[in-house]
Amino acid sequence: MVSLTPLQYRADLKGDLQRVETALRDAAITDDDFLTEVASHLIPAGGKRLRPAFVIAAALCLDPKGDQPDALTDAMVRGGVAVELVHLGSLYHDDVMDEAETRRGIEAVNHRWGNLTAILAGDFLLAKASELAASLGTEVAELLAATIGRLCEGQVRELQLIYDISRTEDQYFDAIAGKTAELYATSCRIGGLVAGADQAVVDRLTEFGRAYGMAFQIVDDILDLVATDEELGKPSGNDLREGVYTLPVIRMIASGDPITMLLGQPLDTETRNEARNAVIAGSEIETSKATAQGFVNDAVEALNVLSDTPGVLGMRDAATNLLSALDR
Numbered sequence: 399m400v401s402l403t404p405l406q407y408r409a410d411l412k413g414d415l416q417r418v419e420t421a422l423r424d425a426a427i428t429d430d431d432f433l434t435e436v437a438s439h440l441i442p443a444g445g446k447r448l449r450p451a452f453v454i455a456a457a458l459c460l461d462p463k464g465d466q467p468d469a470l471t472d473a474m475v476r477g478g479v480a481v482e483l484v485h486l487g488s489l490y491h492d493d494v495m496d497e498a499e500t501r502r503g504i505e506a507v508n509h510r511w512g513n514l515t516a517i518l519a520g521d522f523l524l525a526k527a528s529e530l531a532a533s534l535g536t537e538v539a540e541l542l543a544a545t546i547g548r549l550c551e552g553q554v555r556e557l558q559l560i561y562d563i564s565r566t567e568d569q570y571f572d573a574i575a576g577k578t579a580e581l582y583a584t585s586c587r588i589g590g591l592v593a594g595a596d597q598a599v600v601d602r603l604t605e606f607g608r609a610y611g612m613a614f615q616i617v618d619d620i621l622d623l624v625a626t627d628e629e630l631g632k633p634s635g636n637d638l639r640e641g642v643y644t645l646p647v648i649r650m651i652a653s654g655d656p657i658t659m660l661l662g663q664p665l666d667t668e669t670r671n672e673a674r675n676a677v678i679a680g681s682e683i684e685t686s687k688a689t690a691q692g693f694v695n696d697a698v699e700a701l702n703v704l705s706d707t708p709g710v711l712g713m714r715d716a717a718t719n720l721l722s723a724l725d726r
Contacts, residue, residue, distance in 0.1 A: 402446065402723070404455035404716040407708035410467045417470065418450045421479045425526050436511055436519040440486055443502035443631075448716075449485055449585045450478025452610075455716075456589025456603045458709035465708040476530050477588045480542060483527035484581060488549055490520030495557070496640055503631040531588075538588055545584040552576020561641035563651050563662045570645055571612070578618075579611030586610075586713075605700040610717050613693035617723055619644035620686055623677055624724070635674040639665050645689065646682040655680065687721060694720055 405411050419441075426437040457474045458464030489501060494513045498506040508516035524546060531542040555573040559565045586607030590600035621630065622637050623646060637644050641664065643651065651658050657676045660669055677683065697717040704710045 402716055402719055403448065403451050404709070404712035405451045406715060407465050407712045408467075408470075409465050413467060414454060414470055415447055415451075417475050418447060418454075418478050418482070421475050422450075422482055425479055425483060425530065426523070428522070433519065433522065436507060436515055437522050439507050439510075439519075440489065440502060440504075443504050445502060447478075447482060448614075449481040449581060450475075452582060452585040452607060452713065452716075453478040453481060453589040453592070455709045455712045456586040456607075457593040459590070459603065459704055459707055459713070460593065460595055460599065461709065462705070462707050471592075473534060473592045474589070477534055477538065477592050478585075480527045480530040480534070480538075481581060481585045481588065483523045483530070484542065484546060484549070487520040487523035487527065488553075488577075488581075490516050490523065492553075494520075495553075496636065498636075500633070501631065503628075534588070534592060538591055541584055541587060541591075545580055548576045548580040550576075552578070552580065556642060559643075561662050561664075563643065563658055565643050565648055567645065567648055570643075570648055574612060574615040575608070578615040579608045582611030582614065583608035599704070602700050602703060606697045606713060606717070609693045609697035609700060610720070613690045613697065613717070613720055616645055616686055616690040616693070617720055620646060620683060620690075620724060623647075623674055624683065635670050638673050638677075639670045645686045646677050646680070649682040649685060650677055650680050653680075653682075687724060690721060694718060 403411070405414055408414055423438065423441055426434060426441060428434045428437065454470060454474050457477070458469055461469055463469060490507055493501055493506040494508045494516050499509045500506055507519060528539065528542060532539040552573050552575065555569065555576065559569060583604045584607070586603040587600055590603040595603070619637065622634060622644070625634055627634050638647065643661070651661070655676070657673055660673045665673065694717050698714055701710055701714055
């Protein structure tokens, strides 16, 4: 089986992730038992922990012995937890906006405790992320704060075009650059900063993360159309139902396909399935895969100036294996 984690060349991958997991759980503990319960709700449900893994891999990119357990420092773990807390906080807010019922196969926070509680818990996670970032220095703190702002900007760009059948590819790319790619870019940049890499290397790592994040979101959007509810851990075809028209749908609309007549409004389950099946049957899934592959190629190219350390090899393989998630 191919691996999507950039830590696949580490000698103790499970041990690395357990350190991240323990620190992540500790970060969600508060003096208030209820807030701790809500803030911790999604952590046991798992997740790939790709963002902290990229922090660690990027931090080890210059270390020829980066496969050894003792190469992983507490600062790398804190950086990884900081970006994962931002990701978790954004999921809490996303689920409020989507009126989601499930996330990662369990009940969504907003569905269990209500929107207000979900929003406040998401805010708390973002605040904890900022606290951890501050412990890593001013540059990391400023970077993470700016990243949170860009995540919001990307999400707003998307919200402005809900149910808009005139949404363009450029508008789509602008939105995903903010709401997804920026956090991957920041993850890799934090890794470089924590490791004390020079500016040229840090910039290359950032380029990698941004290109990887663009490819990741396109793949994720394709999966929303082609995967099952069980594979996703949430309802499939949800973007269509919510009026979020992603790259394959935008391209199908642009082609003048009759599917356009179904869109531009909320869809019931039957109509959603009809629209989804039409997109799956078209050629736009394959052209969108090709676009994702182009971003993967950009990501790999950004690493070409770096030596083949365990960290670099892991990042490169994670990128080249990304589209394997669509094999079915």
